[in-house]
Amino acid sequence: xxxKRIGVFICHCGRNIAGTVDVKKVAEEIGKREDVALAxxxxxxxxxxxxxxxxxxxxxxxxxxxxxxxxxxxxxxxxMRNAAARGGLNPYRVEIANIREWAAxxxxxxxxxATRKAIRIINATIEKLKANASLEPIExxxxxxxxxxxxxVAGIQAALDLADAGIETxxxxxxPSIGGNMFRLSETFPTLDCPQCILTPKMNDVAQxxxxxxxxxxxxxxxxxxxxxxxxxIRKKATYVDWDKCTGCGECLRVCPINVDxxxxxxxxxxxxxxxxxxxxxxxxxxxxxxxxxRLQFEKKVKEGKxxxxxxxxxxSKCADVCEPNAIHFQNNEEIVEEEVGSIIVxxxxxxxxxxxxxxxxxxxxxxxxxxxFERLLAPSGPTAGIPRRPSDGKVxxxxxxxxxxxSRDPQSGVPYCSRICCMYTIKQAxxxxxxxPSTAVYDFYIDIRSNGxxxxxxxxxxxxxxxxxxxxxxxSKIYKVGDKYRVQGVDTLTGRIVEVDVDMVILATAAKGxxxxxxxxxxLRIPYDEWGWLxxxxxxxxxxxxPVGGVFIAGAAQFVKDITDSVSQGSGAAAKxxxxxxxxxxxxxxxxxxxxxxxxxxxGRCKDxxxxxxxxxxxxxxxxxxxxxxxxxxxxxSANCPTTAIQVVNFKKGQIIRAVDVLAxxx
Amino acid sequence: xSEEKFDPVIVGFFCNWCTSAAADxxxxxxxxxxxxxRPIRVMCSSTVDPVYxxxxxxxxxxxxxxxxxxxxxxxxxxxxxxxxxxxxxxKTVLKSLGFDDTRVLLEWISxxxxxxxxxxxxxxxxxxxxxxxxxxxxxxxxxxx
Ligand SMILES: Cc1cc2nc3c(=O)[nH]c(=O)nc-3n(C[C@H](O)[C@H](O)[C@H](O)COP(=O)(O)OP(=O)(O)OC[C@H]3O[C@@H](n4cnc5c(N)ncnc54)[C@H](O)[C@@H]3O)c2cc1C
Ligand code: SF4
Ligand code: SF4
Ligand code: FES
Numbered sequence: 001x002x003x004k005r006i007g008v009f010i011c012h013c014g015r016n017i018a019g020t021v022d023v024k025k026v027a028e029e030i031g032k033r034e035d036v037a038l039a040x041x042x043x044x045x046x047x048x049x050x051x052x053x054x055x056x057x058x059x060x061x062x063x064x065x066x067x068x069x070x071x072x073x074x075x076x077x078x079x080m081r082n083a084a085a086r087g088g089l090n091p092y093r094v095e096i097a098n099i100r101e102w103a104a105x106x107x108x109x110x111x112x113x114a115t116r117k118a119i120r121i122i123n124a125t126i127e128k129l130k131a132n133a134s135l136e137p138i139e140x141x142x143x144x145x146x147x148x149x150x151x152x153v154a155g156i157q158a159a160l161d162l163a164d165a166g167i168e169t170x171x172x173x174x175x176p177s178i179g180g181n182m183f184r185l186s187e188t189f190p191t192l193d194c195p196q197c198i199l200t201p202k203m204n205d206v207a208q209x210x211x212x213x214x215x216x217x218x219x220x221x222x223x224x225x226x227x228x229x230x231x232x233x234i235r236k237k238a239t240y241v242d243w244d245k246c247t248g249c250g251e252c253l254r255v256c257p258i259n260v261d262x263x264x265x266x267x268x269x270x271x272x273x274x275x276x277x278x279x280x281x282x283x284x285x286x287x288x289x290x291x292x293x294x295r296l297q298f299e300k301k302v303k304e305g306k307x308x309x310x311x312x313x314x315x316x317s318k319c320a321d322v323c324e325p326n327a328i329h330f331q332n333n334e335e336i337v338e339e340e341v342g343s344i345i346v347x348x349x350x351x352x353x354x355x356x357x358x359x360x361x362x363x364x365x366x367x368x369x370x371x372x373x374f375e376r377l378l379a380p381s382g383p384t385a386g387i388p389r390r391p392s393d394g395k396v397x398x399x400x401x402x403x404x405x406x407x408s409r410d411p412q413s414g415v416p417y418c419s420r421i422c423c424m425y426t427i428k429q430a431x432x433x434x435x436x437x438p439s440t441a442v443y444d445f446y447i448d449i450r451s452n453g454x455x456x457x458x459x460x461x462x463x464x465x466x467x468x469x470x471x472x473x474x475x476x477s478k479i480y481k482v483g484d485k486y487r488v489q490g491v492d493t494l495t496g497r498i499v500e501v502d503v504d505m506v507i508l509a510t511a512a513k514g515x516x517x518x519x520x521x522x523x524x525l526r527i528p529y530d531e532w533g534w535l536x537x538x539x540x541x542x543x544x545x546x547x548p549v550g551g552v553f554i555a556g557a558a559q560f561v562k563d564i565t566d567s568v569s570q571g572s573g574a575a576a577k578x579x580x581x582x583x584x585x586x587x588x589x590x591x592x593x594x595x596x597x598x599x600x601x602x603x604x605g606r607c608k609d610x611x612x613x614x615x616x617x618x619x620x621x622x623x624x625x626x627x628x629x630x631x632x633x634x635x636x637x638x639s640a641n642c643p644t645t646a647i648q649v650v651n652f653k654k655g656q657i658i659r660a661v662d663v664l665a666x667x668x
Numbered sequence: 669x670s671e672e673k674f675d676p677v678i679v680g681f682f683c684n685w686c687t688s689a690a691a692d693x694x695x696x697x698x699x700x701x702x703x704x705x706r707p708i709r710v711m712c713s714s715t716v717d718p719v720y721x722x723x724x725x726x727x728x729x730x731x732x733x734x735x736x737x738x739x740x741x742x743x744x745x746x747x748x749x750x751x752x753x754x755x756x757x758x759k760t761v762l763k764s765l766g767f768d769d770t771r772v773l774l775e776w777i778s779x780x781x782x783x784x785x786x787x788x789x790x791x792x793x794x795x796x797x798x799x800x801x802x803x804x805x806x807x808x809x810x811x812x813x
Contacts, residue, residue, distance in 0.1 A: 072692045073709070101695030102707055106786070113703035120706060128708075526745055548685075548743055592711075610714070612745040635744035636715030640754065654717060657710070661720055664679045664706040665727035 002130045003065035003093070005037040007057050008122060011045035011070035013100055018043075020104040022115045026069070029119050035130065037061045046076045051083035058087030065089075065129050069097040069122050090134035092591070092651060097125040120663060127659035132651045137588040140630055142228035143342040146578050147172065149220055149521065152180020153564055154556020155347035156202050157571030158578075163211035165579050170339050171206060172234055173216045175263070177281035178203055180349050181557075182564055184264065186378035186386070189428040189563075190459040196280060196381060203282040213339075216283060221336060223524045226613075226631060227551030228342045228587045238334040239287035240296065241274075245327035248284030250276060252319035252328065260292050268369075268376040268391065269383035274319045274328070279381065288319075288328070295330060343551045343578035346525065346535060347571060348518050350557040353407050353414065353510040361406060361508055362479030362486055366392040368506045371425060378432045387436050390505055397504035399441040400433055401488045402426045403476045407511035409447070414511045415532055420561050422509035423450045427463045429507065434467040442469045443501050445476050445490055453563065474499055479506055512561035525552055534560050545574045553577050593632040594639065594649050598624040601646035607638035616647075676730035676796045680707045680789075681716050685743035686779045687735030693782030694789075701789035704796075705733070712736070713774075714747030718758045721772050730802040731771045733792060735785075738776040748776065770795075771802055 008030050012018035023041045031039035038061050042050050045068055057063060066089060068080045073096040081091035099118040107114035144167060148159045151173030162169040171178070182188075183203075185195040206212050221233040256272035264278045265271075273293040276286050290296045294316040301307045320328040355363035355370040362368040367390045369377075380386035389396055404426055407414025423446065430442045449471075451457045463469045476490035485502040492499045514533020522529040527547040528536040535554045538546040545553045555574035556567035581587070594607075594615070603623035608616040615631035616638060618624070625638075625647055636649040645654055682688040688709045694701065706729075710716055713736030721732045734755060736748040752774060759769040773792055777785050 072688075072695075074689070074692065098692075098709075101692040103703075105695035105698055106701055107703045108698060109700055110703060117703045117706070124706075124708060528741060610750060612747070633744055635712040635747050636710070637712065637744065637747050637750050640715055640717040640750070649711070649715070652711065652715065654719070657708070657717075657720055658723055660708055661679060661724050662727050664708060665677060665724040665729040667677060667728040668675070 002035070003132075004035050005061060005063050006035050006065040006067065006126060006129065007054070007061060007063040008036055008039040008067045008069065008126070009045055009050075009054060009057075010039070010041040010099075010122075011050070011068065012041060012043045013070060013104075014043065017070070017100050017104040020108045020111050020114045021099060021118045022111065025115055026118050026122065030122055030126075033123075033126070035126070037063060045070050046079055051079065054080065054083040055087035058084055058089045063087075063089060064093065065132065066094045067097055067122060067125050067129055068094065069099045069118065069125075071100040072096075072098050092135040093129070093132050095125050095129040095132070097122045124660040124663040127663050128656045130659070131653060131656045135591040135650060138591050138593070138629055139586045140226075140228055140589055142582060142584055142587055143230075143340045144168070144582050145170070145339070145341045146343045146345065146582065147230070147232055147339065147341040148345045148347060150180070150347035150349055150515075150556070150558065151175075151178030151206070151214075151216065152347060152349045152556060152567070153182045153199060153202075154349070154558070154567040154571040155180070155345070156199075156206055157568045158345045158347060158555055158575040159212055160202065160205055160209065161572050161575035162578060163209045165575075166211065167579065167582055168211050168213070170213045170215065170234075170341065172218050172220055173214075174219045175277060176217045176239075176285070176287055177264075177277035177283070178206060178214070178216060179282065181372065183278070183280075184266070184372060184379070185375045186380070186382070186432055187428065189424045190453070190455040192428070194380070195564075200280055200282075207282050214283070215337070217287060220521060220524060223344070227549075227581070229630065230341050230344060230551065232339050232341060232344075234337050234339060236333075236335045236337060238290065238332045239285070240290065240293075240328065240330050240333065241286050241288060242327045242329055242333075243283065243285045245325040246285045247325055247327075248276060248281075248286065249324070250286070251322045251324070252286055255318040255322050257316070257318065258292050258294065260289070265376050265383055266373045268373055286327070288330070299330070342582050343553070344525065345553045345555055345574045345578060346521070346527070346558055347555045347574070348515045348521065348558045350512045350561045351515055352512050355508050355510065358406055358413070358508060358510070360478060361403065361476065362481070362506055363508065365481060365486065366390075367504065368479065368486065368508065370508050370510045371422065371429065374429055374507045375425075378429060378436070388433060388505070395504065396437060397440055399443070399501070399503040400505045400507065401443040401445065401486075401501060401503045402430055402507045402509065403488070404444070404446040404509050406508040408509075410511075415513065418450060419509075419512040420450070421512070421563055424453070424456055424459070424563070426507070426509045427451075427460050427469070430469040431463045431467050434469065441503075443488070443503065444469050444471045445474050445488070446471060447475060447493075448473070453565070472499060512557075514558065518558065525549060527552055527554070534558070545570060545577055551581060589629075590634065592634045592649060592651055593629055594627045594634065594636070594647050596625045596627055596647045598622060598646075600644045601625050602644050604643065606641045606643065607647045610637040610641045612637070674797055674800060676704050676793065676801070677706065677728055678704050678731045678733060678793060678796060679724040679729045680705050680733040680735060681710050681713070681720065682707055682735040683713045683737060683743075683747075684709055684711045686737035686741065687775075687777045687785065689779030690735070690777045690781045690785040693780070694785040697782050699782060699786035701786045702793040704793050705789050712742065712744045712747040713751035714742075714744065716751060716754070718754050721755075721758055725771055725802055725804045731773065731792065731796045733773045733775060733788070735775050735777050738778050741778060767803055768799070770799070
């Protein structure tokens with residue numbers, strides 16, 4: 001029944017509201033309404049005494065509804081609902097009329113109009129409130145398991161923290177090994193630690209942890225459900241090798257006759273058609289690349305009818321022949337597994353643009369590499385054992401040029417933002433070149449050095465002073481081949497002079513972007529992302545790990561490119577967020593959801609087509625729509641499409657909105 | 669009614685997650701726009717039944733604005749596409765009945781676009797001021813009621 005004893009509390013907000021809106025007059029006007037039992041003002045409604053005023057008035061006047069006219073509901077709706085609830089009123093019988101952001105502030109130049117508008121907003125809110133029902137939050141059970149997507153350092157940290165807290169955790173990595181980009185690095189700024197030495201123990205912990213289920217070479221196929229209750233399908237890609245049997249001995253790799261570029265080494269080395277991701281891979285297992293394996297290609301063509309197999313022709317099975325545990329079966333063992341989890345952490349990391357994307361900077365030449373490729377050449381465990389060599393001829397370079405900001409801060413040919421880590425890793429790489437090849441000349445072209453981390457500026461000065469790296473403040477405009485060398489042409493912006501150096505190798509610090517394919521994943525998860533593939537947080541300052549989808553968190557470079565320190569911190573942070581969620585036996589959900597009146601529902605299903613969450617089904621027996629409360633998000637798309645008004649969002653019923661609209665539309 | 673004196677009534681339906689937040693931001697930044705805009709917060713632009721828009725025009729509004737998240741950004745995934753379709757239908761209906769279809773405006777204003785919110789409110793109010801009162805009321809004055 002419509003409310004008859006409504007309390008209206010008008011906030012002065014110091015002078016924020018009362019400085020413009022004549023709050024006395026508002027109270028007077030609103031007090032004239034028959035359904036209003038009390039209309040009063042107070043200097044700060046959100047203060048302790050302000051809340052007390054609501055609580056006590058509810059009791060004293062036996063209020064059946066409350067409107068608080070103050071600031072945006074995003075700020076104090078909860079506060080006010082709780083205050084009324086302490087007085088014994090159902091919290092869903094409280095509404096906020098936003099007269100600060102929506103009246104006092106934008107119309108501070110016109111107090112009279114602001115006052116009239118405040119009155120109107122309050123009247124409209126009362127009309128909407130009057131038919132609000134008393135509601136109880138809906139309780140949904142929580143599956144006490146977590147999923148981490150991406151096994152880079154951020155995902156590894158998140159998985160370990162969760163598992164240590166006793167939460168069963170599933171880690172999905174699309175590459176054959178976990179480790180991510182950090183595992184490709186040579187040494188790490190600013191400490192010059194060996195990344196493999198510090199990461200391998202963590203990777204092994206992941207593999208051995210009793211609470212972690214690791215799926216490598218796997219991808220998330222689909223995600224259904226909601227906070228506390230996600231159902232995830234994971235596609236384990238075909239390896240053609242039985243990993244339960246494979247011991248990682250590597251005998252097979254020796255005999256395979258096929259050589260192709262190694263993904264892990266970013267084309268700086270070759271691998272076989274049967275391969276192990278890298279020497280320290282976790283898990284250390286072999287898999288066959290179906291696109292290059294002679295046998296699998298042959299079988300595929302036979303299957304497609306492109307060739308007819310001749311009798312007695314032996315097709316390559318060299319790897320299987322030498323595999324002692326008989327692990328290689330050549331069978332397509334792709335599989336979809338289903339997991340239920342309560343929370344999801346996305347830690348899919350980043351990638352750097354390929355050198356080829358910058359032809360004017362010589363990206364097409366074999367000795368012009370991007371920074372991550374060069375990490376492989378500097379890595380002691382890499383293809384050149386840490387002594388950089390030119391890919392074209394294997395020559396040790398006598399001179400190297402580094403170019404910062406390639407594609408970064410450059411909306412024309414790349415991205416508008418600063419990729420944040422390039423200055424530091426370029427300085428590091430320059431230093432490591434000097435370590436490995438003291439007589440090699442190193443030129444470092446930068447626009448400005450951004451060394452804003454703990455120990456970073458000191459690191460930069462070491463490179464300059466101890467290692468004798470030539471830092472040139474300048475923009476490189478062109479790189480081209482001159483004989484055996486590459487000519488780097490640019491302007492020294494400090495002296496204004498044209499600079500030209502001829503070098504043996506060039507390293508481009510190319511812009512970072514979100515991982516390839518991340519947008520598809522984000523769509524499956526329904527989380528936002530930007531045009532460069534960075535996942536979008538709920539609030540950059542205050543909710544950097546949250547997404548608008550409850551229970552889904554982001555961590556590491558997936559949010560935006562960052563260094564290892566920050567990636568690990570975010571991994572732990574996201575794990576803590578997930579733990580807080582999973583530590584509750586039940587979750588409370590706002591009950592402002594769609595409800596069907598079966599008496600008038602025609603069973604036409606027009607609502608069902610509108611629901612983006614698949615929350616509506618048509619009961620085949622009663623032939624009426626049924627809403628699954630666990631899935632419904634309360635958007636109201638269904639109700640706007642229902643020809644009979646049978647389906648409505650509770651406390652946003654059409655009658656309520658129309659009454660409010662009538663007040664708003666009224667001519668002065 | 670002379671053009672100068674005409675003070676239009678514009679009802680604004682703003683989705684909770686984007687345009688309401690933009691309106692908050694515009695207020696916080698003390699960006700001024702005409703008080704002619706009379707706002708109501710709805711959860712999503714897709715909640716807005718075409719009936720709400722027509723009703724507002726019938727009851728005295730000279731125009732209506734529906735504000736939602738940018739395409740692809742709706743908090744409820746695809747609500748704004750549904751709203752876009754509905755608004756298109758309302759406009760077609762208005763037009764085919766001989767009414768002015770610019771009395772219904774659909775705008776995407778994200779939660780960070782406080783300045784855009786103020787700009788749209790300013791521009792639309794000026795536009796409606798120029799345009800004059802809504803012809804729905806003209807029918808009223810003919811005894812249409
Ligand atoms: C050239 C270079 C040098 C660097 N040097 C340093 C340094 O010296 N010091 C330092 O602190 N930082 C350095 N960094 C930065 C460092 O690499 C990052 O901070 C770190 O790798 C970020 O970790 P992450 O786990 O967030 O992302 P990543 O390392 O990118 O890991 C993401 C993981 O997710 C996986 N993945 C992606 N998409 C999917 C999907 N859809 N499904 C499943 N799995 C997926 C990827 O395969 C990968 O394993 C350097 C970076 C570069 C490019
Ligand atoms: S649209 Fe309305 S009438 Fe049709 S099935 Fe849904 S609730 Fe029932
Ligand atoms: S309110 Fe939205 S989420 Fe809920 S049933 Fe209707 S369309 Fe689906
Ligand atoms: S929530 Fe803004 S348009 Fe749907």
